[in-house]
Structures are given as C-alpha cells and as structure tokens.
Amino acid sequence: MFSFLTELKYLFKRFVLIANVLPALLGFIIAAKYYDISFIDYLLPFGLLLVGSGMLVAGALTLNNWLEADVDKLMERTKQRPTVTGSLSLKTILGLGIALSIIGQAILFFINLEVAIYGFIGWYTYVVVYTVWTKRKVTWNTHVGSLSGAVTPLMGWAVVDSAMHPIPLSLFAVMFLWQMPHTYAIAIRKYDDYARAGLKMLPVVRGYDVTVRRTNIYLGLLLLTPLFVSGFSLIFYILLTVVNISWLVIGLSGFKWLPIKKWANLLFVSSLAYLLTVFLLFVLFV
Structure with missing residues (x-):
C-alpha cells in the first residue's frame, strides 16, 4: 500500500498538484471575504471544489505522464515516475488518468456550470494543447501551460459568484504572467x-x-496588474507594487550580474514566495 502511494506521489507530481489546487481554494476564500458570506453555508461546495479540482488536476497530470512516457525516460528529473520505472503499466496509468479526469470534472459540475467550464478549460489546455500539440513543437508552449494554471482562481471565485469580475480576472492575469518567469x-x-x-x-x-529578456518583460507587465483592480486600500497597492518591483529587481540581476544557473535558482525560489505573498495580500485586504 505504501509503495502504491509512493508511485501516486510521482505520478501526480505532488507539488504541481498542490500548486494548481491551492489557487482555486484561495480564489474561493477571497470571494467569500469579498461577498461577506458564511463559510459554513458554503462548506459543501468548498469540499466539492477541493475534491473535484484535486481529482481533475491529478487526472491531467497522470495523462501528461502517460503521453510523455518516451521523453521522461531521457530526463534525470523524471526517472522515478512509474512510466519510467515500469512499476505501473501504461494501461493502468491511462485508465487512472481518464477516470480521475471524468470524476473530477463531474464533481465540479455539481457545484455549477461556470466552475466546471473553467475546470475543463484548464484540463484541455494542459493535456491536449500543451502536452500533445505544442510542448514538442514550439517555444510558446509555456504560454499554453500558463493559461491552464491561470484559470484556477477563477474556479474558486465562481463557486460564490461569476468570475467575470475585476478581482478574479486580475488574479488570472497575475498567475498567467507569473508562470512565464517561473517556468x-x-x-x-x-x-x-x-x-x-x-x-x-x-x-x-x-x-x-x-x-532573460523575455523573463523581464513578463516581470515588468506584472507591475501593471494593480491598475486592473479597484476598491482596495492604499496600503494594498503600495505593498503589491513593492512586491512586484522586488521580483523585477531579481529578474534584472540576470543581465550578467549573476551566473545564469544561480540566477535561475534565485528566480525559481522567489517565484514561489512572490505568488504566496500576492495571494496573501488579496486575502488580507479584500
């Protein structure tokens, strides 16, 4: 049993799974605070969001493993995946990915149609457009993968109300732009x-x-994100701007100031801190 759970850990890319589900949950929390709703009244939809998004993302990641079994064998970072070790058959992995995807999508549908649509957009762009169509062919595959991850806060907000609102749309923009330097x-x-x-x-x-140049373009665009959301206190905009400028400074250090690998390590670590900080600011000041 423990061995099987270990295989699932590699199959679901546990940190990637968490990184995609957490923004959905935070999107819900931010919407709940904004509309001043009782969390108890939305306990069931929140639980469905947690389980449904988790299963849908796990299904997408599993299918990604199945589709990339050939290239995973060539990379050191993926050598422990079941598709490489053979600890699970490719048929089993395919079946698991399909089952998780269908069940996860169905659970999101029970919340409401809008949540389910965002979930499907994220799944389809990641599995089909990113993994199948673009990752092996064009460098802008990263933009497609970013779109997939960026819809997650929209899912969370849509549990409470339509995500066609400046706050969730600004979170979508932040996550889309953030994923470029991160990736x-x-x-x-x-x-x-x-x-x-x-x-x-x-x-x-x-x-x-x-x-490095492309990275700093996206870091520069993040400076504009506070312009798209209104209604927050002045301290929110000041802190968000400080966070954006701080990450841009790290990005600019890639212009010959730091060795490229050291810069990439710093950029990666700071990207995680950046995203958590931005979501925390939204949660605290909404």
Missing part, C-alpha cells in the same frame, strides 16, 4: 534534461540571453 527558471535549471529530450523550451531553442 523559464525551471527550464534553465533543467536545461540538460530538456535538451536531451528534445522539448522546445525557450532556453534550449533560443538561448539564455533571450530567456
């Missing part, structure tokens, strides 16, 4: 793996200099 940092850190596998990641195809 570029990973691609630089794991450059040899991606090059060996032939995946079209920007550093592999266009080099480090282009990647």
